[in-house]
Amino acid sequence: MTSEVFFPSNKSTQAQTPVVSVCGLWKSFPGVTALRDVNLDVYAGEIHAILGENGAGKSTLVKTLYGVYVPDKGDITINGVKAVITSPLDAMRRGLVLVSQVPQLIDTLTVAENLALSLRQFSLMSSVKSVEKFLLDKEEEYGIRINPNTEVWKLSYTQKQLVEVLRALLLNATLVAFDEATTLLPSSEKRKLYDFIRLFRLKGGAVLLITHKIPEAMEISDRVTVLRKGEVVGSFKVGEVSIDQIRLMMFGERFTQPSSTGNSERCVEGREAIVIKDLWVRGDYGTYAVKGVSLTVHRGEILGIAGVAGNGQLELVQSLAGLRRVEKGNVILHVKDGNVEVTNKGPAVIRDLGVGYIPDEPIKTGISIDNTIEENLAIHPKLSSFLINWRAVKDLASSLISKYNVTTPSTTARVKILSGGNLMKILIARELMVAKNVLLAYNPTRSLDEVSAHYVRRLIRDKALNEGMSAVVVSEDLDEVMEVGDKIAVINSGRLVGFFRRGVDRGEIERVMVT
Amino acid sequence: MVVVKRVSAYTICDLLRLLSGGKLAVRSSRACFDLYYVGIPILSIGIGLLISAIIFYTVGVxxxxxxxxxxxxxxxxxxxxxxxxxxxxxxxxxxxxxxxxxxxxxxxxxxxxxxxxxxxxxxxxSCAIYVSPSELSSYISVPGVEVLDASPVKPVISVLxxxxxxxxxxxxxxxxxxxxxxxxxxxxxxxxxxxxxxxxxxxxxxxxxxxxxxxxxxxxxxxxxxxxxxxxxxxxxxxxxxxxxxxxxxxxxxxxxxxxxxxxxxxxxxxxxxxxxxxxxxxxxxxxxxxxxxxxxxxxxxxxxxxxxxxxxxxxxxxxxxxxxxxxxxxxxxxxxxxxxxxxxxxxxxxxxxxxxxxxxxxxxxxxxxxxxxxxxxxxxxFPGLSLTGAALTYIPIGSILLVYVVLRVLVDYSVRFRR
Amino acid sequence: MLDQVQGFVLSITPIFTCLYLASLGNSIVEKSGILNLAIDGAYTLGTAMAFIAVASVRNPTLALIITSFLIGLLGILIAFLTTKLPISHGAVGLSTQFVGYGLASFLAYPVSIKVRNEGVPLNTYLPVTEVVLSYLIISLLIGVITHVLMYRSRLGVAIRAVGENPAVASSLGTNVLGVRVIAAFMGYILIGVASSLYILLYTKNWQEGAGMGYGWISFAISISAGRHPLVGMVTSLIFASLIRYAYVLQDILISYGINVSNYAVIAMPFIAAIIIPLTASVIPQMRRRFTPPKHLGKIFFSEERSV
Missing domain, CATH: 1.10.3470 (ABC transporter involved in vitamin B12 uptake, BtuC)
Structure with a gap:
């Protein structure tokens, strides 16, 4: 501390004492060890990227730093002083700020009210009006234009992230961690955020950039640390190692070239399977999230829907699954026995037609973690009758466990002890089995490792090819949409803004996603 | 005090430190079957009764x-x-x-x-009916009939x-x-x-x-x-x-x-x-x-x-x-x-x-x-002076056993750990 | 005309204050995300304490202060248990309710015997216009202050934030436990004031079971008003009139040949406590405005996994 006071501009002194230093950190959750003996030093004036595939422990690490999780073992040192961070509030007081992928803002409150929660200079009794005035001045200074009196749910995703950045700036943080905060932003918006990050570095702040995208880490950061299965497998300056070496570190021996799966265009039967006409669906706050979407999916065809998160794709899939009211328009499913109008018929009717559904929040709506694997299968009306034959369910569970290579102690284990990937496999296994005619999926391979993700995408493609299943696969990961879809539609602000065939150039899709 | 989640068992030492004001960390785990299904209920009953006994003792029971x-x-x-x-x-x-x-x-x-x-x-x-006092005796022997009120003015019988x-x-x-x-x-x-x-x-x-x-x-x-x-x-x-x-x-x-x-x-x-x-x-x-x-x-x-x-x-x-x-x-x-x-x-x-x-x-x-x-x-x-009511005697033990049970379950479901 | 209005105000105020303030307290507690199922236990315990206090200190205002403070402490305990431990709000509330019922009988019954046998004077509030009006004004003022506090101040923002989403509020830098403890303390103090007034201003005596069920009526009032401090004034007035004028209503109905028993009169506010929230939530506009806090009654456990 004192050295900074005496030599405020001495770069070498700053470089010697890390802003944040993590030593021998361990953290486990029931069923998984998320962090194993992690060591990390972050210095002032440095952008430090943490790379790792999904489930490598990146988020756990940064949430531990931010006081959300308490570590099992290990020390955190801030500016050379050992620190026990007990809560996010505590972390903020020590100069650490976290910007997450999902904006950590309360939707029903206004921007000013949200930021008022962070700004300690205002007392508990001070009025919201005074916070609004303060914010207007500050926004002017940083060149961010968001009305502080707007409720957060009315903001776009990019605007919400800007509010988060504004928060970090206002708090005079010494270290800001971006937890996949830029991953979902379109390229142009991403650049804007990078500018803020560079500005922050210039002022002597330290930045932790958590991401699973190698190019992103290479583009902006000074230093990269790679995590795999909760362990640090390498830490180096950008430019010291090649991208292939990083890939090897991230994925280990399992690493295979993702482009090896067939890129060929398939010829699809002419019969229509899903016909959507001028669909209008409201979002959670009463405004239209889907604005007149029309599309057709043929038998055996897979439609991939790409788009920046929060552009109506979630509401679209939910309304197709019968879980959200359709205000206007129709959905017609053509199954073997004929055409069925399923608009607002409810999930029971839709699922009865042989529709599988992989929802957006698996733990909330797709699987019950307090129940066993067997119960999570038997709960589907297509997989058990009034009297449940538990022996048959057990056989089914065993066969799926071996088919999908699920790691579990038994078929009667509660799902909550499984890791995120294994849990997801149970859900996918069940839904692919019941998807006789149609599969609806939202981010179907989230939290799966690369190999399993490719396997699942191939299963979906095989089922479409061999059994004539049609699918609507929405993913926030453009690579996934390009790998799985026969056709690709891009959704932007609730409207379909582009249709592409398989094998289209990535840049072309990105362009319509943003504008 | 901090709330966290983890696997290891929780010990009596931890409980003592909790009582002495140490920092508490709570984590999710499932204890072994015996402790879970037998220990918690028995312990809750024990502690809950103890609390009630102390409460009643203070007024002289x-x-x-x-x-x-x-x-x-x-x-x-x-x-x-x-x-x-x-x-x-x-x-x-x-x-x-x-x-x-x-x-x-x-x-x-x-x-x-x-x-x-x-x-x-x-x-x-069945049904209850008035009968005239004079006829009452003739009904007594009829199967399914019994006298509800043998008053000499308006007797009542119940008929199955x-x-x-x-x-x-x-x-x-x-x-x-x-x-x-x-x-x-x-x-x-x-x-x-x-x-x-x-x-x-x-x-x-x-x-x-x-x-x-x-x-x-x-x-x-x-x-x-x-x-x-x-x-x-x-x-x-x-x-x-x-x-x-x-x-x-x-x-x-x-x-x-x-x-x-x-x-x-x-x-x-x-x-x-x-x-x-x-x-x-x-x-x-x-x-x-x-x-x-x-x-x-x-x-x-x-x-x-x-x-x-x-x-x-x-x-x-x-x-x-x-x-x-x-x-x-x-x-x-x-x-x-x-x-x-x-x-x-x-x-x-x-x-x-x-x-x-x-x-x-x-x-x-x-x-x-x-x-x-x-x-x-x-x-x-x-002790007629104590005036204990039935409500006091049922609700206090029920409430305290339940409250102890609810807290104990959390302490076992989420084993407790302490930090400086 | 003026006399009639004055008469109405005077006759309705005692029951109005002891419903409105409790419902206001409930609104604050529930806005912070704590499902307030201990309210009836706290209310019943509060009436018992106020009775004991006024029988011993002989000063209604002092009795009211003591009672509200103690009930406020109970609120802190509940906020602590439901926030610090990943514990079911329903379970804590219900157990506390039973303890409250039991303690109320246990503590106040012997005192009530003593009061009756030894003729201890109960210095409750006199039903004079000044006292009654001042309590009406005070409770309306508290309502307005609460409204300003909840919707205009940073504390109110924090209370609503932890009720909506404690995890996000926490990562924004709110001390969830601290805010809930403050909210519960304030809320339970109001419940304490209300239950004291039940004895000191409304019934002026205690018998076993006094106040039981009035906590639930206040709960229903608060829900029917969408937990809004100002709307609560209206719903409280409806319930207060219903209770105060139930026997008048009974007479009117009987004069039309509709026989209504005394039991129906006693049951009326409870039936209203079911029906009025029902109508409030059936009307679409009200339903949207009156949605409960998103995280009401949910366990707050910061280490919850997402996948």
Whole structure:
């Protein structure tokens, strides 16, 4: 501390004492060890990227730093002083700020009210009006234009992230961690955020950039640390190692070239399977999230829907699954026995037609973690009758466990002890089995490792090819949409803004996603 | 203090440090079976009773008297009756609690069971009529007829109108129907309007008590002099009363009913899709919706099942030869249900919502319940100055055992760790 | 005309204050995300304490202060248990309710015998216009202050934030436990004031079971008003009139040949407590505005996994 006071501009002194230093950190959750003996030093004036595939422990690490999780073992040192961070509030007081992928803002409150929660200079009794005035001045200074009196749910995703950045700036943080905060932003918006990050570095702040995208880490950061299965497998300056070496570190021996799966265009039967006409669906706050979407999916065809998160794709899939009211328009499913109008018929009717559904929040709506694997299968009306034959369910569970290579102690284990990937496999296994005619999926391979993700995408493609299943696969990961879809539609602000065939150039899709 | 999640076991040392003000960290884990299913309930009962004993001790109830009377509850012949009633009520509540439907309205549902069963018993399966004093003697020998009021001015007799077994069966069915229907009101409010069922079931208990009073005072009021005087119904025709098992106050019919309910609920729960769906409705109702099952129907189902069983328990109280009639409720703290509807919540929670454990804890809690009653009469006889009421003696132990249980469960479900 | 209004105000104020303030307390507690199922236990315990206090200190205002403070402490305990431990709000509330019922009988019954046998004077509030009006004004003022606090101040923002989403509020830098403890303390103090007034201004005596169920009525009032401090004034007035004028209503109905028993009169506010929230939530506009806090009654456990 004192050295900074005496030599405020001495770069070498700053470089010697890390802003944040993590030593021998361990953290486990029931069923998984998320962090194993992690060591990390972050210095002032440095952008430090943490790379790792999904489930490598990146988020756990940064949430531990931010006081959300308490570590099992290990020390955190801030500016050379050992620190026990007990809560996010505590972390903020020590100069650490976290910007997450999902904006950590309360939707029903206004921007000013949200930021008022962070700004300690205002007392508990001070009025919201005074916070609004303060914010207007500050926004002017940083060149961010968001009305502080707007409720957060009315903001776009990019605007919400800007509010988060504004928060970090206002708090005079010494270290800001971006937890996949830029991953979902379109390229142009991403650049804007990078500018803020560079500005922050210039002022002597330290930045932790958590991401699973190698190019992103290479583009902006000074230093990269790679995590795999909760362990640090390498830490180096950008430019010291090649991208292939990083890939090897991230994925280990399992690493295979993702482009090896067939890129060929398939010829699809002419019969229509899903016909959507001028669909209008409201979002959670009463405004239209889907604005007149029309599309057709043929038998055996897979439609991939790409788009920046929060552009109506979630509401679209939910309304197709019968879980959200359709205000206007129709959905017609053509199954073997004929055409069925399923608009607002409810999930029971839709699922009865042989529709599988992989929802957006698996733990909330797709699987019950307090129940066993067997119960999570038997709960589907297509997989058990009034009297449940538990022996048959057990056989089914065993066969799926071996088919999908699920790691579990038994078929009667509660799902909550499984890791995120294994849990997801149970859900996918069940839904692919019941998807006789149609599969609806939202981010179907989230939290799966690369190999399993490719396997699942191939299963979906095989089922479409061999059994004539049609699918609507929405993913926030453009690579996934390009790998799985026969056709690709891009959704932007609730409207379909582009249709592409398989094998289209990535840049072309990105362009319509943003504008 | 910090809340976290992790796997290792929690120790007595940790508890001591918690008590001495150390920093507490809570983490999620599942302790071993024995500790979980036996340790927590027994420990809660122990600590809860200790707290109650201390509370009562402060006003001068000697500790040894407390211990003796509670201990006597475990051997009392009355205990068996309470165990059977609590078993019947609690298996129903467990079914509903498993679905995360917190039915706290068993009291009201029992009341409706009493009313419907009583109505069938008093006005359909039998009836009470005035006869002229001169004819009274000629009726005495007629089978199925008994004298309710032998007053020389207006004698009243009760006439059996059907086979008593059929009559009892009708009484039970009517009670179950009424209890179930009453339970469906808060169920609808929860499922379709989103009104919290804990509040609405409790509020409906108060409504049920007043409906009961109204019906007993006006509609079902008896003909006999005592009935007119004390606002109560006539006694049930003794042929319709349930049959006491020799040497006890428990009746054959309620034993059969509770065993029947126990076995059928166990089967329903383990081997049918209804049981599975109730379970999943409790852990993740959105999953039900997503796979195309209307989760709201299972809220209704959970309430219906527990309400029907509570109705049966209500009529079992009424048809006990020791009771046999409905009397106006003087004060809502002493309803004719003996507050068993609330006590059954205790049994369900102590059983960790595991049906197989319900009989055990039904017996344990019945013993405490009976012990509390013994304590009250003993205290009132020996220390008349203390003025301990029944409400104090039932609610304080129930409340403190439950509170200790709730906290202990968290301490074991999430093992506790401490940090500087 | 003026006399009639004054008469109405005077006759309705005692029951109005002891419903409105409790419902206001409930609104604050529930806005912070704590499902307030201990309210009836706290209310019943509060009436018992106020009775004991006024019988011993002989000063109604002092009795009211003591009672409210103690009930406020109970609120802190509940906030602590439900926030610090991943514990079911329903379970804590219900157990506390039973303890409250039991303690109320246990503590106040001996005192009530003593009061009756020894003729201890109960210095409750006199039903004079100044006292009654001042309590009306005070409670309306508290309502307005609460409204400003909840919707205009940073504390109110924090209370609503932890009720909506405690995890996010926490990562924004709110001390969830601290805010809930403040909210519960304030809320339970109001419940304490209300239950004291039940004895000191409304019934002026205690018998076993006094106040039981009135906590639930206040709960229903608060829900029917969408937990809004100002709307609560209206719903409280409806319930207060219903209770105060139930017997008048009974007379009117009887004069039209509709026989209504006393039991129906007693049950009326409870029936209203079911029906009025029902109508409030059936009307679509009200339903949207009156949605409960998103995280009401949910366990707050910061280490919950997402996948």
């Amino acid at each position: 000697p500790l040894d008297l407390f211990i003796n009377e509670i201990g006597a509850g475990f051997q009392s012949y009355q205990t068996l009756r309470y165990s059977v009633l609590l078993l019947m009520l609690s298996v129903g509540l467990v079914m509903s609690f498993k679905a995360s439907v917190w039915n706290v309205g068993a009291e009201g549902q029992m009341i409706w069971g009493m009313l419907a069963g009583g109505f069938v018993g008093l006005f359909i399966a 109108r059907m086979n008593p077994l059929l009559g009892q069966l009708l009484m039970i069915l009517a009670a179950m129907l009424a209890g179930g229907l009453w339970a469906l009101i808060p169920a609808f409010l929860k499922a379709y309007v989103g009104i919290d069922e804990v509040a609405s079931t409790l509020i409906l208990n108060y409504v049920a008590y007043q409906v009961y009073n109204h019906l007993v005072a006006y509609v079902m009021r008896g003909l006999s002099v005592q009935a007119r005087q004390f606002l109560r119904t006539d006694r049930l025709n003794s042929a319709l009363l349930f049959e006491s098992l020799p040497g006890t106050t428990v009746t054959l019919q309620e034993v059969i009913l509770s065993l029947l309910f126990f076995v059928s609920m166990l089967t329903l729960y383990k081997y049918t899709s209804i049981g599975l769906r109730l379970r999943v409705a409790g852990s993740n109702p959105q999953l039900l919706r997503s796979v195309g099952i209307d989760e709201r129907k299972y809220v209704l189902m959970a309430m219906l099942l527990s309400g029907m069983l509570a109705g049966a328990a209500g009529v079992s109280i009424l048809a006990n030869p020791g009771i046999g009639k409905l009397e106006k409720i003087a004060n809502v703290v002493t309803p004719p249900t003996f507050n068993l509807g609330y006590t059954a919540i205790l049994v369900s929670w102590l059983s960790m919502l595991d049906l197989r454990l319900v009989p055990v804890y039904a017996y344990v809690v019945a013993s405490l319940f009976q012990g509390g009653g013994l304590l009250q009469s003993e205290v009132n006889a020996r």
